[in-house]
Amino acid sequence: MDPYAQTLVTVDVVALTIRGGSLHVLLVRRAEPPFEGRWALPGGFLRTFLSDAGPEREEDLEAAARRELEEETGLSGAGPVRGRLHLEQLATYGAPGRDPRGRVITVAYLAFSPEMPDPRAGGDAAAATWIAVDALDPPLAFDHARILDDGLDRARSKLEYTSLATTFLGPEFTIPELRAVYEAVWSEEVHAGNFHRKVVSAGGFVEPTGGTTAGGGRLGGPRARLYRAGRATLLHPPLLRPSRDRQPEDR
Amino acid sequence: MDPYAQTLVTVDVVALTIRGGSLHVLLVRRAEPPFEGRWALPGGFLRTFLSDAGPEREEDLEAAARRELEEETGLSGAGPVRGRLHLEQLATYGAPGRDPRGRVITVAYLAFSPEMPDPRAGGDAAAATWIAVDALDPPLAFDHARILDDGLDRARSKLEYTSLATTFLGPEFTIPELRAVYEAVWSEEVHAGNFHRKVVSAGGFVEPTGGTTAGGGRLGGPRARLYRAGRATLLHPPLLRPSRDRQPEDR
């Protein structure tokens, strides 16, 4: 038998949210080598136990991703997110040499959540922050820049043909707020009038609550009607963004 | 520190091809427990080595998938496929208890290839076969039925908005042959006239070679023109399959 080395499995998360109208990603500052002091995606080793503990004590991959998020930010099923957290598997990265500590396979997850306060207390979480994705200058640790890019690509294309944009918003929202999500993720302006019509006429994307905004905040204009997310998950037909130079992306 | 158990990483492949007009998947019959005698996706453990061997001796995930395919079928970069093999990562499966031998994380890949002969010689490969996906009655080993379903879903939707259907065909093909690929993967009839027009007018999907078929084989009809795959990878606009029914909603 060949000399096999231990393979380590980590679960990392590309958590995206919208703060102040622009797209932010959750990053943590590494406290120890390798890449000490550099920004990295939140994540950690998959918890496994000795086999006699039984399968029920093991941790599912998605559960591990959820735990990491919770540990870093309190972004759990409870709390302010209240079930409005979208979590999906992104891809798995296992190139040799991507982690100097050994052979590490990383299963990356992608998360969308409504606007969140800064992560405050909570152990190592002191170093976690939301950072605007277009204000990211220092290089990320490991191959996390690549993973983040893949996550952004996936987010951009998922907004085209799914109703997932609503997971960036609270339980009630206006069409202009929904449009702001698209503009933040796509980094492109979306035509207000046509967007409104397309969204409300796409069956099951949004449904009106009957209420309107209370005014305030904005400079002027009438009060916008309130909507909640509909039951549809897939958009027929999709919302295509104006730029045609999309890269091939999964699903 | 918690009692951590060894985590094992396998790479499995959902290899699809079209034989005799219907979609087939490559399966191997397991020679040992667990699930002895059952059909399973081809795959195996990721090769890792002691760390002093250096990263260059480690095996990338995609390389592992390619090696598995080659070992089982000779479906390599050389051979009859000659660079016409499409391979992409599908998803990673790590639910506790999915493998009775321990904690196993499986990175699944999805492969498309032109029509291949039956895998013949080659060690363990004696038990490998192409099986029509709609003639699959006995349950697959592990959670491979789920993985296969995910791969089929991915294949079906990838044909809508990418030009990957051509990877099921040889270097030259006719539009009706390309249509047969769509019909086999989607299990639906595609309107011949409209399909032809859409495909040849979609920029970069196919380009004519100038030749035509030599006749023979078919029952009648004129000779079809030959095409080769174009440079485009994404289809603008996509080919939507008819069965994608809309979400039910009020007006």
Add this chain to the structure above:
DNA sequence: ACAAAAGTGTTGTAATTACACCCATGC
């Protein structure tokens, strides 16, 4: 001759875009 199949024409309908426009609201 006949049937099967490749490829083209045509037409009504739906979706998309790009405008203009009305009007409620904040300053």
Add this chain to the structure above:
DNA sequence: GCATGGGTGTAATTACAACACTTTTGT
């Protein structure tokens, strides 16, 4: 008043589905 912005109207363009049709081949 006046700018801002939500929401609607409308027309030109494009994409699409369904159908008929012509032509070329094998039997």
